[in-house]
Amino acid sequence: MEYLLLAVIGLAAGVIGALVGLGGGIILVPATLFVGINLGMISGITPQTVVGLSVIMMIFTGLASTLSYMKTKTIDYRSGLIFFAGSVPGTLVGAFVNKGLDLPSFNLYFGILLILLSTLLLVRKYLKPVNWFVNHGKKRTFEDNMGQTFVFGYPVWFALLLTFGVGFASGLFGIGGGSIIVPAMILLFLFPPHVAVGTSMFMVFLSAMVNSVTHISLGNVPWLYTIPVVPAAYIGAKLGAMLNQKMKSETLVIALRIILFILGVRAIIEGIAG
Template structure:
């Protein structure tokens, strides 16, 4: 029973953190599963492939739960989300197959490097100024926030699909939602309002996790008892995170997450090198 409680807790924390800032939660679930498998007797037999496979299944539920919550606040841009998914979907499938070639040590080094990259992005994104919206933007939209302020944002579909393909590849190979890269891209390059970027990112996480998980299920990478134990915590955690996102500024949580991810990334790299 101990493993069920641990997995419920991991799912709850990952779902809440992932939903608040649009990460999807996989960036917490994957290292947590690997940690408890390699350093304790609570979880057994978790390879990088299983950790990623389980994570992608959980991302379906965190993505859906968050999307349903954000729908009530009308912050999900469905059309833009589908365009980004046109790149994320194929990228995720290719990434899932690429994951087969990684053993634990190589996975730790690559995933640790990726986690540190995400941490750096979170550190510098608030210091970067969004680019101005160009005149030749093909898709241009307006959003009025709850304070009555109008925001204009937009993008060219080809650019969005190319960027999201790379994000989808990372999502498929590492089992993360991809929001850690999509959200800053939306805000800085395409001028999405932050709340719209986060909500739309979770919609993309939901869609891309469907295709990613099917691929990982086909490859036999999903431990179903572990997945079923994670799902309830991830579902309610995502709802809690979406509520926090609409009520509070998430600066404090982001600052904590920056440090946590930096620590996780360094630890994974050291484990991979010394393993």
Template sequence: MEWVLLVIIGAAAGTLGALVGLGGGIIIVPALLYFGTATDWLHDLAPRTAVGISTVIMIFTGLASTLSYLKRKIVDYKAGLIFFIGSGPGGILGAHVNKILDVESFYIYFGIFMILMAVVLLVKNRLRPMVFKEGKGKVLNTYIDEKKNQSIVYGYHPAAAVLISFIVGFTSGIFGIGGGSLIVPAMILLFFFPPHVAVATSMFLVFLTSVTNSITHVALGNVYWPYALVLIPSAWAGAKLGAYINSKIAGKSLETILKAAMVLIGLRLIYQGLTG
């Protein structure tokens, strides 16, 4: 039962993560914590170990998704590398901060974070980007939407991109969530990325950031390898599936389910943290 459950968790995390650009950690970390504490199906892991496992898995979900999106030519590699300048150091710092959090504090902070991310996902499709204006110092790019037969120009200031991605990397280092839940709305609302380009580029960024995060967590001894090695292949397959589904549907129904689950899990984590 233990290994079957891990395969299901990995597949679900990879599929949903690649579909909406989250990375999948938002599924893996609470799932490992819940089944480890509320059932006898998995070992009771320390939060830092669940985060360490998640960051390792995010390397493979990010890479699998990026390779799939590469075939569709919608990954903005230049933007991903610029954002990584901030997210890389941010992730390393976040991994070290994770080390000093006690269990109860981690549950409370992570629960609040999950609810906030559910709110972000809820409002992101209702918000509209600011009016795009070309300006001095902006990095510009053009996306050709073949389905709509139109060109979309988007751009960003590198300094702003690095600052925001540092915050994203710091958060992903603490919670092991990949960072896509924060960076996708920022790309769409602040930097005018087309949604599909934002999702694809965020998965490239998740891959890069997870590499540096994982090195740090491995060095700190935060990875339980028996679980990681079971989760990797199922998460990889799920990420390939999620990227394929992303090309066929908008994913609104799955996003709705994910948002509801995030709120419920977040409330449970907060309760668990408060009651000790």
């Protein structure tokens, strides 16, 4: 029963993560904590083991997504490597901070993050792009399949600072970071949305490999639980990428805002009560 539940959670995380570009960890972590700890249906679950499981899963969901975006040529490899360089130290720091978190503290901080992410998803379409970062950085151009040309860019120092914070959140909570970096790339650096998602997933894939090494060394990875989660999440990521081409993802994003908000409020209440 444990393996079946984990496979279902992994599949859902892969589908939703690939469909809306948020990364599967944002689904896997709260769902596994709830089923494993609150319902008592998965043994040996702690905030540390859930995060360890999540980062291993993200290697494969990140790989599946990256391979798909390589085919459509919507990955800015230079930017992805710069963002990755900034996120690595943040990921390492976040993973070590995670080691000292008890369940109430984890729930409280993770709940706050979920509320922030749901709010960001809600207001990102109403925020005006900022030209300052493009004007003060090296400009790049991209022409999409429709012939539309985009000009985007950023100061490298700010990109490194921003992705350090993204890496810290990724290492601390086991999320992919795409939910934070994609809106920032679009609003601050004026990235074309499809290039932002593709580049973000490339960065998430690289960061997940570094993140996993840290969590493996800390003994946070429940290897037996990766058996159902990894293949289910990989298949889910492929399905999500296919669905993304056939349906409006905005409907799911609306639902995801509500889900993240509810999960966030619940986690904060449990964190305070604990």
